[in-house]
Amino acid sequence: MKIRQDRRSYYIFLLLTISSSVLTLLIGIGMGWLNLQNTIEGRGRDFHKLLLTLDSLYLSPLSHNNQTILAIIEEQMDKPAIARGEPALNAVWNAAYRLRAEPAYLFFYNMATNRLDTYPHWAPNEPYNPKVRPWYQALLAEGGDSQLIGPYREFNSGDWMLSYTRRVRNHDGAILGLLIADIPVDRIHERLQQSLKDVGVGLRVLHHQTGELITEIYPERFPPSGDGSHASSSWQILHHGQQLNYRNGESLLDLQLYLPASLFMESVLGTLRLIVLPMVLLFGLSLASLTVLILIFRAEQRLVAKLLAGEDPEVLHQRLSTWFSRDVLARAHLLRHEQMANREALLTDPLTGILNRRAFDLDLASTRNQASALTLMLLDVDRFKEVNDQFGHQEGDRVLIAVARQLREVMQPALSYRIGGDEFAVLTAERRAAVLLDSVQRLQHALRRLTPGSVTVSIGIATVDDSRDSGLFELADASLYRSKQHGRDGWTLRTAHGDWFNSGSPPVFNVPSETGSRPAAAPKADTSTPPGG
Numbered sequence: 001m002k003i004r005q006d007r008r009s010y011y012i013f014l015l016l017t018i019s020s021s022v023l024t025l026l027i028g029i030g031m032g033w034l035n036l037q038n039t040i041e042g043r044g045r046d047f048h049k050l051l052l053t054l055d056s057l058y059l060s061p062l063s064h065n066n067q068t069i070l071a072i073i074e075e076q077m078d079k080p081a082i083a084r085g086e087p088a089l090n091a092v093w094n095a096a097y098r099l100r101a102e103p104a105y106l107f108f109y110n111m112a113t114n115r116l117d118t119y120p121h122w123a124p125n126e127p128y129n130p131k132v133r134p135w136y137q138a139l140l141a142e143g144g145d146s147q148l149i150g151p152y153r154e155f156n157s158g159d160w161m162l163s164y165t166r167r168v169r170n171h172d173g174a175i176l177g178l179l180i181a182d183i184p185v186d187r188i189h190e191r192l193q194q195s196l197k198d199v200g201v202g203l204r205v206l207h208h209q210t211g212e213l214i215t216e217i218y219p220e221r222f223p224p225s226g227d228g229s230h231a232s233s234s235w236q237i238l239h240h241g242q243q244l245n246y247r248n249g250e251s252l253l254d255l256q257l258y259l260p261a262s263l264f265m266e267s268v269l270g271t272l273r274l275i276v277l278p279m280v281l282l283f284g285l286s287l288a289s290l291t292v293l294i295l296i297f298r299a300e301q302r303l304v305a306k307l308l309a310g311e312d313p314e315v316l317h318q319r320l321s322t323w324f325s326r327d328v329l330a331r332a333h334l335l336r337h338e339q340m341a342n343r344e345a346l347l348t349d350p351l352t353g354i355l356n357r358r359a360f361d362l363d364l365a366s367t368r369n370q371a372s373a374l375t376l377m378l379l380d381v382d383r384f385k386e387v388n389d390q391f392g393h394q395e396g397d398r399v400l401i402a403v404a405r406q407l408r409e410v411m412q413p414a415l416s417y418r419i420g421g422d423e424f425a426v427l428t429a430e431r432r433a434a435v436l437l438d439s440v441q442r443l444q445h446a447l448r449r450l451t452p453g454s455v456t457v458s459i460g461i462a463t464v465d466d467s468r469d470s471g472l473f474e475l476a477d478a479s480l481y482r483s484k485q486h487g488r489d490g491w492t493l494r495t496a497h498g499d500w501f502n503s504g505s506p507p508v509f510n511v512p513s514e515t516g517s518r519p520a521a522a523p524k525a526d527t528s529t530p531p532g533g
């Protein structure tokens with residue numbers, strides 16, 4: 001239950017981390033988008049100011065200048081003389097011409113006489129009919145006396161022209177004629193083109209009243225198809241660009257400014273670079289860290305599983321190269337080492353260095369899991385008490401150590417144990433009596449040759465066909481008892497068939513025939529009764 005709760009909190013933590021990363025990304029994108037919108041709106045405001053500037057510094061003064069000049073010329077006119085058909089020109093025209101912002105022809109058309117006075121002097125080289133000229137309509141048009149006419153082709157040159165006109169009236173209010181101040185469209189175009197040279201935008205100049213296109217500055221900057229006039233959202237502006245309109249009745253000229261989409265790309269890139277990119281990087285980094293952490297967790301899980309399954313940390317250490325597993329494996333290796341050392345200490349007899357009673361009990365118990373033949377040999381040093389009494393306990397210890405060494409050497413690869421004070425045991429899968437007795441004789445022989453005094457042991461041997469039989473120890477113990485009974489320094493063998501033999505009356509075994517097989521020569525069966533037997 002506890003583990004489950006822990007796990008849940010880990011997953012919640014994981015989900016929180018992922019959510020906060022996604023949130024960071026979304027906030028980053030949102031902030032980026034807001035920043036972009038602000039930038040786009042800021043750009044729009046800036047360019048609106050540009051339109052205002054163009055109008056305030058050039059177009060409005062141009063209009064005002066021409067209208068003022070026409071008003072002054074009218075004021076200085078000798079209208080009665082003009083009405084009589086005399087020329088309208090006087091000294092003021094010259095000065096007015098020179099004071100104009102864009103010098104071009106000044107005209108007066110006398111409506112009554114159909115006479116045209118121009119400054120500077122101009123004589124048409126073909127028949128000229130004022131009544132079919134575009135400016136003529138200003139005489140008849142509705143609205144105020146001051147108007148802007150055009151664009152139209154100039155009579156001689158064919159150039160595009162604009163004309164500021166002013167209807168001149170008699171004292172009784174009747175129209176006397178029309179004053180005209182020409183402005184070549186090219187001049188307006190050049191001026192505006194110069195001012196927009198490095199700005200990267202396109203501009204259209206339109207007639208305020210008719211909406212007619214007067215000139216287009218940097219037309220290549222306008223979109224090939226469609227325009228940004230309907231682009232309202234930032235997204236549309238980024239795709240189609242933006243069109244800004246400026247209408248001014250005073251200058252009689254309207255402006256249409258087009259900001260190409262490319263103009264906003266710099267802002268987009270700036271926003272991406274400064275806001276979105278760091279957030280995306282942060283998001284990527286969080287995800288990468290999480291992925292790495294998950295990979296490490298998984299690898300550690302696999303590692304722990306392998307360690308629990310009993311794989312050697314040393315081998316795992318060679319196979320894995322990641323830093324985190326190295327640490328874990330080193331610790332596991334140390335633990336296993338300590339565990340092995342503890343286990344060894346736990347199962348080893350400190351005096352003789354061979355396996356102890358605990359190891360014996362464990363091994364004997366483990367043999368009960370397999371159905372195989374098993375032989376148990378129990379050995380007891382004869383009259384060991386006397387050794388202790390006679391030579392002292394230390395000497396007794398030396399004898400025990402010597403017995404254990406001989407036992408181990410002779411009985412290898414079978415396992416030897418010290419299971420009591422002067423009691424030893426051997427467990428082996430060997431069931432052939434001849435082989436077993438051969439080992440016994442070699443052991444006895446070696447012990448007798450021990451210095452300073454020979455040692456004899458009594459041995460009880462029991463063999464069973466099926467190690468799952470639980471009475472093996474009792475049978476071997478009974479055999480040992482019989483050996484002691486028979487005067488020590490000898491062995492008693494209880495075969496898998498239940499026959500008893502001892503060293504006093506050994507059977508003749510066909511080496512290496514089975515212990516279970518009958519002896520070749522008729523044995524003298526041991527008929528003495530074991531304790532409890």
Ligand SMILES: Nc1nc2c(ncn2[C@@H]2O[C@H](COP(=O)(O)OP(=O)(O)OP(=O)(O)O)[C@@H](O)[C@H]2O)c(=O)[nH]1
Pocket residue numbers: 351380381382383384385386388392393394395396397400420421422484488
């Ligand atoms: N030196 C020494 N003596 C021990 C040790 N453990 C037990 N003994 C002695 O071993 C002796 C065992 O004697 P027993 O097996 O009862 O008798 P025994 O003298 O060997 O006579 P039998 O077994 O009948 O031949 C006792 O005197 C114990 O004190 C030990 O670790 N070191």
